[in-house]
Each structure stands twice: as C-alpha cells, then as structure tokens.
Amino acid sequence: MSAVRFEGVTKRFGHIRALDDVSFSVEPGEVVVLLGLSGSGKSTLLRHVDGLHTPTAGRVTALGTDVGAARGGRLRDLRRRIGFVFQQFHLVGSLSVLENVCTGALGRLRGPRLGLVSYPKAVRLEALGHLDRVGLGPQAFQRADTLSGGQQQRVAVARALLQRPEILLADEPVASLDPESSAQVMRLIREIASERDLTVLCSLHQVELALSWADRIVGLRSGRVVLDEPARTLDHSAATAVYGANQLVAIA
Numbered sequence: 610m611s612a613v614r615f616e617g618v619t620k621r622f623g624h625i626r627a628l629d630d631v632s633f634s635v636e637p638g639e640v641v642v643l644l645g646l647s648g649s650g651k652s653t654l655l656r657h658v659d660g661l662h663t664p665t666a667g668r669v670t671a672l673g674t675d676v677g678a679a680r681g682g683r684l685r686d687l688r689r690r691i692g693f694v695f696q697q698f699h700l701v702g703s704l705s706v707l708e709n710v711c712t713g714a715l716g717r718l719r720g721p722r723l724g725l726v727s728y729p730k731a732v733r734l735e736a737l738g739h740l741d742r743v744g745l746g747p748q749a750f751q752r753a754d755t756l757s758g759g760q761q762q763r764v765a766v767a768r769a770l771l772q773r774p775e776i777l778l779a780d781e782p783v784a785s786l787d788p789e790s791s792a793q794v795m796r797l798i799r800e801i802a803s804e805r806d807l808t809v810l811c812s813l814h815q816v817e818l819a820l821s822w823a824d825r826i827v828g829l830r831s832g833r834v835v836l837d838e839p840a841r842t843l844d845h846s847a848a849t850a851v852y853g854a855n856q857l858v859a860i861a
C-alpha cells in the first residue's frame with residue numbers, strides 16, 4: 610500500500626486552478642521532493658495530505674484513509690500520524706526548547722498542558738532524546754527564540770518526531786535558512802527518514818538540495834505534474850527545466 614496516493618486531484622480556489630489533475634503515489638519510506646515556481650501548487654498539494662484542503666475533484670489517500678472523506682475522530686487519528694514542518698518553524702518563542710518539543714505529544718495526551726512539568730516524565734525524556742538526535746540537547750532549557758533559524762528548524766523536526774509520525778510533510782523547511790543550515794536540516798530529515806522508515810513529502814526551491822537529498826523529484830508547473838523521476842537519474846538542467854516557461858520536460 611502506498612503511503613500517499615493522489616488520484617486525479619484538482620483543486621480550484623474560485624477561478625484559480627491550483628492543482629490540475631495531479632496523480633502520483635509516494636511509497637512508504639520514500640523521500641519525495643516537490644519542485645516548482647512560487648504558485649505552482651506545492652503547498653496546496655501538501656495541505657491535501659492531512660486534510661487541510663479537500664480536492665475539488667479526485668481523491669487523496671494517506672495511510673489507507675480517504676482524506677477528503679475522513680471526519681472527526683478518523684481525521685484526528687490520521688493527523689496524529691502525519692507530522693508537518695513549516696518554513697517559519699511555528700515555535701513558541703517564549704517557551705523553552707524542550708517544552709516546544711513536548712507539544713508534539715499533545716495529540717496523544719488528554720487535556721491541555723501548561724508548563725514543562727505538566728507533561729509526563731516519559732514524554733519529557735522522549736523529547737530530550739529527540740533533541741539529542743537533532744544535536745540540540747545542550748539547548749533544551751533555553752528559550753526557543755534565542756536559537757538561530759537553523760536550530761529552530763531542528764527543534765521543529767524534533768517536535769514533529771515526538772508525534773511519532775509515519776509521514777512527514779515539510780513545506781519549504783529551509784527557505785529562510787542560509788545554505789549551510791539548509792544542508793544540515795535536509796541531511797537530518799534524510800537521515801531520520803532512513804532510520805525510521807519515515808515517508809517524506811517536502812517542497813523545496815533549491816534544485817541542488819532536492820537532487821542531493823531526495824529519492825524522487827516531482828515537478829509542478831501551474832498545478833500540473835511536469836516531472837516525476839528518481840533523483841539519481843536526473844541532472845541539474847532537467848530539474849531546473851521545471852522552472853522554465855517554455856521548455857519541455859519529460860514525464861517519467
């Protein structure tokens with residue numbers, strides 16, 4: 610069973626066709642990078658996977674669930690199994706790094722939590738383990754807003770891991786980072802995906818990073834899939850052609 614399957618997915622926002630008959634599948638443990646110009650539909654596609662958008666036509670299946678048809682508890686269960694990392698990290702700056710990571714467990718804990726000690730010890734220990742994994746154990750008790758952008762994104766990855774996800778969605782996770790931090794975050798996502806057999810669907814703007822860290826690259830242009838190839842058989846110019854207005858790109 611595929612981890613994610615898009616079948617003829619079209620999404621319209623009024624007169625805008627953000628996705629146009631998109632079909633492809635992502636296999637368990639695969640790292641797929643979405644490339645495309647701004648406005649090509651990458652975020653819209655990612656947001657269909659955990660039900661933040663529903664298709665105008667077609668179907669999205671994630672972990673065996675028809676996402677558009679899932680409601681209430683079924684949708685919550687699905688979302689618990691899907692982590693999301695965003696360009697702007699979405700940390701609470703005034704909280705400690707560790708407490709930010711602990712919030713990743715909220716979906717499986719009952720009731721609200723206020724303060725680090727309100728989380729079960731097992732959760733705090735698990736969170737510390739994930740912080741060690743992303744190289745930020747020593748920063749656990751610092752305020753999150755004292756960290757660099759690259760460090761904050763690694764905290765966001767640790768928080769997503771605490772969710773114990775089977776799928777990780779990442780929407781331009783390195784768009785606001787310098788090249789060195791970008792490579793570090795992508796390497797981390799890649800390594801963790803391999804260690805945990807995590808399925809990753811990640812949008813990026815940087816062709817080099819996509820070629821270095823993806824198993825497979827899917828290119829979008831004006832909401833349509835114009836490229837779908839393993840990264841290892843793709844060269845830089847073919848990947849870059851996704852951005853060209855008039856160039857033809859082979860669809861595998």
Ligand SMILES: Nc1ncnc2c1ncn2[C@@H]1O[C@H](COP(=O)(O)OP(=O)(O)OP(=O)(O)O)[C@@H](O)[C@H]1O
Nearest residue numbers: 622625626627645646647648649650651652653654
């Ligand atoms: N909620 C919305 N309401 C109306 N139009 C939207 C909405 N979300 C996206 N769109 C439109 O859908 C199209 C695809 O947008 P999307 O954000 O998916 O592109 P993207 O490839 O992720 O761009 P970027 O790289 O800038 O994030 C754009 O024309 C955008 O303006």
